[in-house]
Amino acid sequence: MDKESVRIEFTVNNKEVALDIPADATALHVLREMLSLTGTKEGCGIGECGACTIVVDGKAVNSCLMLGAQLDGRMVTTVEGLATESGLHPLQEKFMEGHAVQCGFCTPGLLMSSHALLEEKENPTRAEIEKAIAGNICRCTGYQQVITSIETAVSERLDGENR
Numbered sequence: 001m002d003k004e005s006v007r008i009e010f011t012v013n014n015k016e017v018a019l020d021i022p023a024d025a026t027a028l029h030v031l032r033e034m035l036s037l038t039g040t041k042e043g044c045g046i047g048e049c050g051a052c053t054i055v056v057d058g059k060a061v062n063s064c065l066m067l068g069a070q071l072d073g074r075m076v077t078t079v080e081g082l083a084t085e086s087g088l089h090p091l092q093e094k095f096m097e098g099h100a101v102q103c104g105f106c107t108p109g110l111l112m113s114s115h116a117l118l119e120e121k122e123n124p125t126r127a128e129i130e131k132a133i134a135g136n137i138c139r140c141t142g143y144q145q146v147i148t149s150i151e152t153a154v155s156e157r158l159d160g161e162n163r
C-alpha cells in the first residue's frame, strides 16, 4: 500500500509552493529532497547539531525535528533565501570576510540562527549572539570568528542606519 501522503502549501524564500509529501517526512527531507534546497544540511538528524536550521515564521528551528506537514501555511526562509539580486546578505559577507567559514558544513545553520536573531533584535549583545548560536555546532572555527562576524554585521547595520 502507498504511504499516506498529505498536501501542504507554504511559502519558502518568498515563493509559494504546494506539494504532496509522505505524512512522515521531515521538513528537512521536504526542503532538501523534494524542493532541492540543499543548502540546508543534515548533520545528526536528531536535533543536536543545528546544521539543519531554517527560519519558520521568524524563529530558528531544527528542520530535522519538524514534520514536513507542519510547514503547511508557514513562512519559511532557508539559506538560499538570504542573498538577493543585489548581492549576498550582510551576514554572509561578514562570515566570508571574517573567516567564519572553514569546511562550511555548519555555515547555513549558523547563518539562519543569526539571521533570526538579527530580525528580532536590532542590537543584540554578545551574550545574546552566543545564546542564539548555542545549538549550532562547528568543528572548525572555534566560534570566535563567527561571533565577531555577527557583531560586525550588527555594528555596520547600526552605522548605516545612523548615517
Ligand code: FES
Pocket: 041, 042, 043, 044, 045, 046, 047, 048, 049, 050, 051, 052, 053, 062, 063, 064, 065
Ligand atoms: S541535523 Fe538537525 S540538528 Fe543536526
Ligand code: FES
Pocket: 100, 101, 102, 103, 104, 105, 106, 107, 137, 138, 139, 140, 141
Ligand atoms: S566551518 Fe566546519 S563545521 Fe563549522
